[in-house]
Amino acid sequence: MKVGVVTFPGSLDDVDAQRAVRIGGNEAVALWHGDADLKGVDAIVLPGGFSYGDYLRCGAISRFAPVMDKVVEAAGAGMPVLGICNGFQILCESHLLPGALIRNDHRKFVCRDQLLRIENNRTPWTSAYEQGQEIRIVLKNGEGGFVADAATLERIEGEGQVVARYLELNPNGSLNDIAGVTNERGNVVGLMPHPEHAVEELTGSGLDGLGFFTSLVEHTFA
Template identity: 85%
Template structure:
């Protein structure tokens, strides 16, 4: 598969995401924030970083990048889209996912290996995992607290749209320990931790993040 990885001004983890795509057995295609053409990709990753310097709000300016017009249209057609950290923030600002990401409740940047539980393995990005699987991948954010109103949280819980949940101490104050969510269709996923930093034994937290990239082979996009 061809997986597009978008680079915004201020993206930090685009190259890491491209490398993880290769580890997952796919071809990585570099996309630029000013592109109007998705170059025939089959899936899209919005990587972590500080797009547009996080001015105004994290992800608020990236939402208006030319490429996001194409990403939103592709997502609405059912194309798999994964937003990691800053990419998760962009997806919320684009209204492809509900809720918002706010400053960590302890007001400090956090960078650590983080345990998660995979709550939903029925998406194109998580089908390689068993439901309830416990994994460890890297977390690094300053504005990673997921928030939404109670009705939205109840809907996410009730409809199985909570993708992953923090285990142990909540690292950023995310409501109901939510680390990632999916849209109702299941093709759009936002995840605050970084699976692209956990795809090989040599560096990082091990290989627990690799399933987010191999799932694209194993999952159904219907």
């Protein structure tokens, strides 16, 4: 599959995401925040970093980048979209995902290998994992606390929209230990930890993140 990786001004992990896409068996296509089209890609990754300097709120300006009009349109048509860290924040700001990300409850930037449990393996980004599988990948954020109102939280829990949950400890105060969510359709996924940093033994924390990228190859699309 052709997977577009969007670079915003301030993106840090776009090259890492492109490499992970290729290691996962897909073709990586570089997209720029000012692009008016998606260059025929089959899926999209919004990478981590500090897009537009995180001014106003994380992801608040990126939501209005020209490329995001096309991303929102494509996501609405069922295209798989993965937002990692800052990309997760952008997806929430774009109303493609429920909830919001706020400053960590301890008010400090956190960087650690984090244990997660895959709660939903029915998305195009998680189908390579077993339901309930525990994985360890890198986490690095300053505004990673997932929040939602009580009704939204009840809905996403009840409808299986929680994709991954923190284990061992909650690193940022996220409600219900939520590390990632999906939309109702299941094609859009936001994840606060960084699977792209765990796709090869030499330069990462193992291989536990690779499934997010091989899933696209293995997933059967409706």
